[in-house]
Amino acid sequence: MSYATDDLTPILAQQPAAGLRYRQGIIRAWNPLTAENTVDVDGVLVDNLPILNTNEAVLLAPGDVVGILATGQAAGSWCILGRLTIPGTPAAASALDAVSNPIRAAVISTQESTASAVYGDLATVGPEVTVTIGRSGKCLVIISSQMGYATAAALGGCKASFVAAGANTLATSPQRSINMASNTGAPSTYRVDQFGATFYLSGLVAGATTFTMKYGAQLGVTADFSDRVLVVMPL
Missing domain, CATH: 2.60.120.760 (Jelly Rolls)
Structure with missing residues (x-):
């Protein structure tokens, strides 16, 4: 799946038939240099979902659970919101530390x-x-x-x-x-x-x-x- 521009309007625009929904997925493949990705959504592998939070994108890796914003049934209307982390866990502490104070x-x-x-x-x-x-x-x-x-x-x-x-x-x-x-x-x-x-x-x-x-x-x-x-x- 490819997108001609960086315009996210087609993704975020309300779809009357389905409305705005939230889903979860698991990162199966992730390229840290290009952000190319494969996400498992309910057993279906979806390639190259757009990413809303690009600042956190550097932390994504295979196996991470991510939130997905869905504005329609087709994968072309989905985008990755970000990684899900549980407060108080080492994963959460590591993510916050890497973003806020890496040096x-x-x-x-x-x-x-x-x-x-x-x-x-x-x-x-x-x-x-x-x-x-x-x-x-x-x-x-x-x-x-x-x-x-x-x-x-x-x-x-x-x-x-x-x-x-x-x-x-x-x-x-x-x-x-x-x-x-x-x-x-x-x-x-x-x-x-x-x-x-x-x-x-x-x-x-x-x-x-x-x-x-x-x-x-x-x-x-x-x-x-x-x-x-x-x-x-x-x-």
């Missing part, structure tokens, strides 16, 4: 150190945030930290990355990291720099995912970190 951020200001060349936690773990990855499978991850070192060697360096757990699992990676390494020319010099970067992730699985920053030292020195920031923005 998560956390900050740790305390200066803490590590001498490990392997990525790991500092004394205060994190920052750490949990977000709901949408059906697009995409998000932006922003990390930032003040990094420095004090060493008797002329060389020194620091590195920071992040991991993910939950619906998605990611390990630290040089391609998803911020780094500082330098030759000061003065063995006793203490150096501090602010670094930050934004990373685009795609191909993720929809669902709750926890992101956590991790840290390491380079070139055999003790690395210091402070004013650590983590921001995750589902797309």
Whole structure:
């Protein structure tokens, strides 16, 4: 079924024979990029019903129960009102959170150190945030930290990355990291720099995912970190 324009008048116009009615359906197939859909209405599969609430459309997925506004008997006079959720359930909380507050951020200001060349936690773990990855499978991850070192060697360096757990699992990676390494020319010099970067992730699985920053030292020195920031923005 196709519609030549975005005009919903033919759908919403009152049909004298049947009048305005409410029905329910179950999403059987859903394309999060185009909103193409298949809905099971009383055992009948209907393709590509129009959607009234496009803001909530990003949350729809196969298996969701949806309300349908029917202004006639034929499927061409139906449209999806939105997903049905039960108040007080995790599904309702997840839907409200994803729509009203999708961005998560956390900050740790305390200066803490590590001498490990392997990525790991500092004394205060994190920052750490949990977000709901949408059906697009995409998000932006922003990390930032003040990094420095004090060493008797002329060389020194620091590195920071992040991991993910939950619906998605990611390990630290040089391609998803911020780094500082330098030759000061003065063995006793203490150096501090602010670094930050934004990373685009795609191909993720929809669902709750926890992101956590991790840290390491380079070139055999003790690395210091402070004013650590983590921001995750589902797309």
